[in-house]
Amino acid sequence: xxxxxxxxxxxxxxxxxxxxxxxxxxxxxxxxxxxxxxxxxxxxxxxxxxxxxxxxxxxxxxxxxxxxxxxxxxxxxxxxxxxxxxxxxxxxxxxxxxxxxxxxxxxxxxxxxxxxxxxxxxxxxxxxxxxxxxxxxxxxxxxxxxxxxxxxxxxxxxxxxxxxxxxxxxxxxxxxxxxxxxxxxxxxxxxxxxxxxxxxxxxxxxxxxxxxxxxxxxxxxxxxxxxxxxxxxxxxxxxxxxxxxxxxxxxxxxxxxxxxxxxxxxxxxxxxxxxxxxxxxxxxxxxxxxxxxxxxx
Amino acid sequence: xxxxxxxxxxxxxxxxxxxxxxxxxxxxxxxxxxxxxxxxxxxxxxxxxxxxxxxxxxxxxxxxxxxxxxxxxxxxxxxxxxxxxxxxxxxxxxxxxxxxxxxxxxxxxxxxxxxxxxxxxxxxxxxxxxxxxxxxxxxxxxxxxxxxxxxxxxxxxxxxxxxxxxxxxxxxxxxxxxxxxxxxxxxxxxxxxxxxxxxxxxxxxxxxxxxxxxxxxxxxxxxxxxxxxxxxxxxxxxxxxxxxxxxxxxxxxxxxxxxxxxxxxxxxxxxxxxxxxxxxxxxxxxxxxxxxxxxxxxxxxxxxx
Numbered sequence: 117x118x119x120x121x122x123x124x125x126x127x128x129x130x131x132x133x134x135x136x137x138x139x140x141x142x143x144x145x146x147x148x149x150x151x152x153x154x155x156x157x158x159x160x161x162x163x164x165x166x167x168x169x170x171x172x173x174x175x176x177x178x179x180x181x182x183x184x185x186x187x188x189x190x191x192x193x194x195x196x197x198x199x200x201x202x203x204x205x206x207x208x209x210x211x212x213x214x215x216x217x218x219x220x221x222x223x224x225x226x227x228x229x230x231x232x233x234x235x236x237x238x239x240x241x242x243x244x245x246x247x248x249x250x251x252x253x254x255x256x257x258x259x260x261x262x263x264x265x266x267x268x269x270x271x272x273x274x275x276x277x278x279x280x281x282x283x284x285x286x287x288x289x290x291x292x293x294x295x296x297x298x299x300x301x302x303x304x305x306x307x308x309x310x311x312x313x314x315x316x317x318x319x320x321x322x323x324x325x326x327x328x329x330x331x332x333x334x335x336x337x338x339x340x341x342x343x344x345x346x347x348x349x350x351x352x353x354x355x356x357x358x359x360x361x362x363x364x365x366x367x368x369x370x371x372x373x374x375x376x377x378x379x380x381x382x383x384x385x386x387x388x389x390x391x392x393x394x395x396x397x398x399x400x401x402x403x404x405x406x407x408x409x410x411x412x413x
Numbered sequence: 414x415x416x417x418x419x420x421x422x423x424x425x426x427x428x429x430x431x432x433x434x435x436x437x438x439x440x441x442x443x444x445x446x447x448x449x450x451x452x453x454x455x456x457x458x459x460x461x462x463x464x465x466x467x468x469x470x471x472x473x474x475x476x477x478x479x480x481x482x483x484x485x486x487x488x489x490x491x492x493x494x495x496x497x498x499x500x501x502x503x504x505x506x507x508x509x510x511x512x513x514x515x516x517x518x519x520x521x522x523x524x525x526x527x528x529x530x531x532x533x534x535x536x537x538x539x540x541x542x543x544x545x546x547x548x549x550x551x552x553x554x555x556x557x558x559x560x561x562x563x564x565x566x567x568x569x570x571x572x573x574x575x576x577x578x579x580x581x582x583x584x585x586x587x588x589x590x591x592x593x594x595x596x597x598x599x600x601x602x603x604x605x606x607x608x609x610x611x612x613x614x615x616x617x618x619x620x621x622x623x624x625x626x627x628x629x630x631x632x633x634x635x636x637x638x639x640x641x642x643x644x645x646x647x648x649x650x651x652x653x654x655x656x657x658x659x660x661x662x663x664x665x666x667x668x669x670x671x672x673x674x675x676x677x678x679x680x681x682x683x684x685x686x687x688x689x690x691x692x693x694x695x696x697x698x699x700x701x702x703x704x705x706x707x708x709x710x711x712x713x714x715x716x717x718x
Binding site for chain 2: 140141143144147148150151152153154155157158161169170172173174175223226227229230234235236239240242243244245246247248249251252253254255256257258259260261262263264283286290314315316340343344345346347351361364365368377380381384387388391392394395396399402403406407
């Protein structure tokens with residue numbers, strides 16, 4: 117796996133001329149403003165009342181900052197027919213994400229291990245097909261999968277959507293673990309074999325403890341990916357299990373009379389909170405995760 | 414192909430290892446099921462349906478290329494394809510350029526580097542639904558950015574792309590670039606940091622100006638990073654669905670319709686599976702042509718030692 121090093125700039129030495137230094141900072145600050153504006157607007161809008169929003173002062177700080185829109189978004193806003201807020205979607209997302217992440221990582225690590233140390237006839241071809249799956253647009257396989265899940269009675273169930281996420285997570289998880297295991301020294305494996313350890317013993321007692329760092333990356337990659345999913349949840353989860361992203365879209369699309377922008381923005385923030393927290397807390401691991409997602413062998 | 418596959422084994426194993434390989438085979442069952450069952454059988458099934466009369470349910474009446482003829486005679490599809498090309502080219506170009514600039518400027522031994530980095534990348538952690546909704550709100554004509562600037566005195570200022578069928582696609586583009594350019598920045602920064610410091614010394618000794626060094630020496634050296642970025646962004650372009658649904662719903666009119674949305678609409682609301690699958694097959698084609706050879710070269714073809 118490509119290790120991303122972000123410590124210590126490597127570029128040319130800064131020139132003494134202050135004009136170009138000023139240019140560098142001017143560019144960076146204006147870029148930073150462009151990236152900040154949406155988050156800022158979300159935050160201030162969510163803390164305003166509707167009369168204040170109608171004044172059209174998008175960037176103004178809230179005169180009377182309060183979290184009533186957040187409370188409404190969480191527990192009262194209408195997601196279609198029901199008006200219980202986005203909390204149901206939050207718990208659905210939790211229920212979908214945790215097992216999907218766990219199962220796809222277990223299978224991905226097992227696949228990666230088998231592909232690195234126990235290659236069999238055709239295993240490379242199998243991996244090639246699987247990897248190709250990482251690029252197949254969902255649209256191409258969705259319809260047969262709908263039929264398959266309908267036939268097995270899993271369509272519109274929690275188990276169904278977990279299965280779907282596991283399927284679509286498998287290519288990238290397998291790649292991640294395969295690349296990691298291939299980077300480990302061969303001697304480690306050979307020594308264990310000489311000592312008589314079998315397939316599962318080597319996996320459980322040697323490879324799993326060694327793969328903690330890559331597992332952290334995998335957890336981050338999968339959690340944010342599955343939490344942010346919209347299309348698969350919309351199609352496969354069923355009415356009872358719609359994830360937060362789908363419910364968020366429903367809240368905004370449901371318009372009875374006035375559009376409550378403050379509630380919409382609060383719901384938007386609530387939906388973004390989990391991946392944002394993961395991003396801010398995991399830092400380098402997140403970057404490693406997306407670099408791994410970049411499919412670099 | 415089978416024979417060549419087996420020769421790529423990392424370390425040739427003795428015959429007695431065969432017995433243990435059964436465990437490996439068992440462990441690989443889920444992988445085989447997904448690879449063959451989903452990515453071969455399901456793709457094949459979809460492609461097959463595109464040659465049938467299927468409406469709401471699969472129907473195996475073979476109609477040849479009829480669905481494709483209809484597809485390419487459907488204005489909504491033609492508009493979608495046109496949109497995805499315009500959007501894709503601009504999206505990839507803008508992300509590459511802005512990502513490269515952000516990376517280069519961050520690499521100038523600046524203060525608050527990690528702060529800037531965090532800011533540039535956080536949108537990538539957020540879902541495209543969230544991205545779409547936030548930008549839709551800011552592009553709202555009467556309460557959004559347009560209104561604020563007009564009230565500041567610039568009366569003729571216009572920034573409400575989403576309500577105009579001519580500019581809506583650019584509104585989507587801004588949101589998409591906002592969400593993804595940080596990713597390119599992170600990849601490019603890693604690429605820049607991977608370049609040997611000696612290159613810089615040599616360039617300085619030769620008296621080559623910094624910008625020339627970047628353009629003619631560093632940029633060509635970053636080719637692998639660029640390819641990776643383009644592949645990632647391009648896959649995102651073909652798949653673009655959530656952002657459209659959240660930000661514009663495909664409108665106004667058909668201004669922001671995309672192939673990915675076309676397929677979903679035709680297999681769900683419009684119950685025309687045959688046509689939808691023909692569209693899906695068209696989406697698969699560019700992916701197959703670009704990614705297929707690359708995967709084969711990188712991962713499937715035996716490595717020669």
